[in-house]
Every structure is written in C-alpha cells, then in structure tokens.
Amino acid sequence: MSEKSAFQDNYPENVAHCYGCGRLNGHGHQIKTHWDGEESVTRYRPEPFHTAVPGYVYGGLIASLIDCHSTGTAAAAMYRAEGREMDTQPAFRFVTGSLHVDYLKPTPIAGPLEIRGRVKAIQGRKVIVESWVLAEGVVTARGEVTAVQMPESFFAAALPKPGAPTA
C-alpha cells in the first residue's frame, strides 16, 4: 500500500460496495481514511441534503461516518499489527458488531468534518476502535465500534438462492 492510498482503496472487491466506505458504491459516501501516526483520519464534507435541523448534520450520517471510519481503522490496525501492507493476502475483512455514538454538540453542516480514530484493543477476531468527529476543531460526537472479522458464512448468506429473483 502506498502511503498515499486510503485504507478503503485496498478493500477487496467483495467488500468494496459498502454505502459508507465502498469505492464501488456510486451512491455512497466513499470515505477515505489514512493513518496520522497512531490515529486514523477521514475528512468529509457534508452536503446540504445531509441536514437534520437546518444548519446541522443529520445524526445518521455522523453514525455512518464513525462506523466506516472505525471499521476501516480496525482493518488497517490488523495489517499493522502483523507488519503487512493492506494490499496483501489473505485480506482481513471486518463488519460492525456494535456501534455506539454520543452526540455531544450540534454538528455544523458548513465546512468539512474531520473524523479521527484510535485503536483501543485488538482481541482475537475483534478490534475496538474509538472515534470522534470534529467540526472547526471542536469535538461534536464520539463513538465506539467493535469490528469483528467477517466469517466466511457472511458471504454464503449474501449469495442469491438458486431460482430466486435477482432484482
């Protein structure tokens, strides 16, 4: 992985469609996350249609940003822990086991948001990440995600059943 490529640029194709972070989802947020020392950082500019109360960001978007920032950080941390680049095999694939968000202040919709994260623990197949959202340098939300390595059965369950309609 080059220093310039984002975590999400290295996701294998079969986990690159996520609404929050998949580079292959044209309708999604397509967040991009990088290391900044021991912290991870994502920058995101909300659109006017991400409004909750006029002037402020919808909480669901904030939860989504914390979610995908944190799962991306979890994946990158597992590679780091093993001394591997993110584009090497076998890939670590994570899903959200739990997502907790505290909304501390209204988040202004004008201007970019910064989401930062830090790994609290790597415990077997799960990684606990704490993340926070900053607007103009002020923390407006804090979250914690338990990301769990995806079992192979996750893919099997997602496959269409033989004969089932595809659309």
Ligand SMILES: CCCCCCCCCCCC(=O)SCCNC(=O)CCNC(=O)[C@H](O)C(C)(C)COP(=O)(O)OP(=O)(O)OC[C@H]1O[C@@H](n2cnc3c(N)ncnc32)[C@H](O)[C@@H]1OP(=O)(O)O
């Ligand atoms: C480069 C590639 C990048 C790839 C990165 C890709 C990023 C994609 C981001 C997607 C973000 C999403 O929206 S994902 C979509 C939303 N999430 C989902 O749909 C997940 C649905 N849930 C599940 O499929 C399942 O419950 C799992 C996979 C989360 C866990 O099932 P499992 O694998 O059978 O779990 P199990 O063996 O019992 O537990 C493993 C460990 O995780 C813990 N654990 C299990 N569930 C939870 C939970 N809800 N909250 C806390 N902790 C939990 C257990 O206590 C255990 O810890 P211990 O006893 O070992 O200590």
